Amino acid sequence: MAIDLRSEFQAPAVDAAADAARRVIDALVRSGGMTDADMSAIADRLNAVADDLEAAAPPVADRLVDMWRGDGITRHDPVAGPENPIAPPLEYSAVDSRTIEAVTTLGLPYQGPPSCVHGGVSALLLDHTLGVANGWAGVSGMTAELTLRYHRTTPLFEPLTVTARQVSVDGRKIRTTGEITAGGGTCVSAEGLFIAKHPPRPR
Numbered sequence: 001m002a003i004d005l006r007s008e009f010q011a012p013a014v015d016a017a018a019d020a021a022r023r024v025i026d027a028l029v030r031s032g033g034m035t036d037a038d039m040s041a042i043a044d045r046l047n048a049v050a051d052d053l054e055a056a057a058p059p060v061a062d063r064l065v066d067m068w069r070g071d072g073i074t075r076h077d078p079v080a081g082p083e084n085p086i087a088p089p090l091e092y093s094a095v096d097s098r099t100i101e102a103v104t105t106l107g108l109p110y111q112g113p114p115s116c117v118h119g120g121v122s123a124l125l126l127d128h129t130l131g132v133a134n135g136w137a138g139v140s141g142m143t144a145e146l147t148l149r150y151h152r153t154t155p156l157f158e159p160l161t162v163t164a165r166q167v168s169v170d171g172r173k174i175r176t177t178g179e180i181t182a183g184g185g186t187c188v189s190a191e192g193l194f195i196a197k198h199p200p201r202p203r
């Protein structure tokens with residue numbers, strides 16, 4: 001069952017700008033020093049875009065309040081946030097009442113070993129996905145422990161399935177597991193201990 005875990009606050013033009021920024025990041029990493037493009041001119045153009053954005057952006061304190069509107073579903077996070085260009089972004093579907101999954105394909109900006117996903121990126125995706133599974137299951141918290149096992153390398157440029165399920169809730173202790181699979185094989189598995197605690201939202 002496909003479910004929309006994103007905020008009720010939709011902003012298609014903002015999402016389109018973030019998508020464009022993802023293209024820029026990918027193209028920059030792909031280019032590196034092996035490009036005929038005039039990189040000094042490109043730097044000037046990108047800085048001009050940043051100048052426009054900064055001139056119209058709110059104070060950080062106001063934006064922090066805005067980011068935490070709504071019912072706990074964020075648009076800005078670095079894994080699933082549609083408005084955050086460093087998020088792939090993952091789009092989650094419900095598997096059952098305690099389990100969610102997302103399918104994504106990662107490119108060069110996320111590289112660790114040659115042609116493989118960086119282990120820290122895998123950890124980021126799993127930490128967040130375990131956290132969202134907790135939210136989906138109805139009892140969420142902060143990561144207290146995250147144990148990862150890297151079974152085999154995680155490929156770039158191939159569909160990855162990121163899955164997480166809430167396993168148990170014992171008082172404030174929430175145990176959640178997950179994995180990243182590719183081609184049906186497990187690349188990374190995760191076990192998380194979350195503690196039910198919610199820092200106050202900025203207002």
Ligand SMILES: CCCCCCCC/C=C\CCCCCCCC(=O)SCCNC(=O)CCNC(=O)[C@H](O)C(C)(C)COP(=O)(O)OP(=O)(O)OC[C@H]1O[C@@H](n2cnc3c(N)ncnc32)[C@H](O)[C@@H]1OP(=O)(O)O
Nearest residue numbers: 005072073127128131132135136142143144145172195197
């Ligand atoms: C239609 C709606 C659907 C909605 C569905 C979607 C909604 C999704 C929404 C949003 C998803 C967001 C997803 C985010 C995911 C990312 C999560 C992160 O990145 S979190 C940032 C990183 N983590 C930290 O920064 C924590 C830092 N640590 C702390 O703040 C504290 O240490 C904390 C909260 C973990 C615990 O502190 P204390 O003071 O509240 O609690 P104490 O008393 O220390 O511990 C409580 C119990 O837990 C055990 N405990 C605590 N830490 C432990 C540990 N590391 N190992 C083992 N036990 C531990 C203790 O021994 C104690 O157990 P005893 O009650 O005595 O039995």
